[in-house]
Amino acid sequence: IDPWLIDPMFDVCHDINFHERSGEECLATRVGALLARIRDKYAQHSIDHDPFVIVKADAGTYGMGIMTVRDPSEIVGLNRKQRNKMAVIKEGMEVSSVLIQEGVPTFETVDGGVAEPVVYMIDRYVVGGFYRVHAERGRDENLNAPGMHFKPLAFEACCTMPDPGCEPDAPPNRFYAYGVVARLALLAASIELDRGLPLDGHDEAIETGLRG
Incomplete structure (x- = not known):
């Protein structure tokens, strides 16, 4: 790709x-x-x-x-x-x-508000996540602002493998894609650390883009 x-x-x-x-x-x-x-x-x-x-x-x-x-x-x-x-x-x-x-437009919505997924990892394993939701912000705006709230990102299965029998946007495949991007981001960060490069914004989550 x-x-x-x-x-x-x-x-x-x-x-x-x-x-x-x-x-x-x-x-x-x-x-x-x-x-x-x-x-x-x-x-x-x-x-x-x-x-x-x-x-x-x-x-x-x-x-x-x-x-x-x-x-x-x-x-x-x-x-x-x-x-x-x-x-x-x-x-x-x-x-x-x-x-x-x-800027990567946010294409998901939860409870009528624009929502962006956040994926959590422990070691190299994807363990879950949540949606950051903001009903008063647009798809091209920063959602990390007063008025945001959070919803659990419910992985219905382990999502370690895609489901070829489902549409690309079905939850198992969408969550699998999120996990792949999260693991790639972790690898990229580990390479930077190994090379002694500073991680900008090290106190925040590693941010990546995933296009719909």
Whole structure:
């Protein structure tokens, strides 16, 4: 398969100071370049969505210092409220470097709200998970915000193997796909640790994308 289907694009922009507006042009340029690459992939795979990126602090966020961007012009000339939101994250840490992550639309819903799956692992084994649900957020927005709630992600079977007798989106196959992505993310993180590379946002769950 095209690796892009499970490995979203990203970029990093250093030397950012939102209070002083320094680095805005560089960030806008990188956002524009990433959006262009995503559009090319959408065209290649006949995906009918408007691409977007998530700009977030490169040091763990706890849901802070995150914004959805659909056009590079949105980065330049942020108002004071927007700059204050992006400038400081948990424990008052100032943001000086940001990740620009390809946005992956959330396609699942639970109880009428947009829902994203979170998979738990112990050692190398997938043991379950939950849905983060937010009824007031859209499919292209960050769900880690006040108003979210959680629902158990009930694995009806062990989901260690797909069920060829079911449709691709049937729960056994969908949960199996989630588990595969989770295990690949764990392998990637272990390789980075083995190479002595820092894990950005190490205090948060490893985030991966899975396209519907």
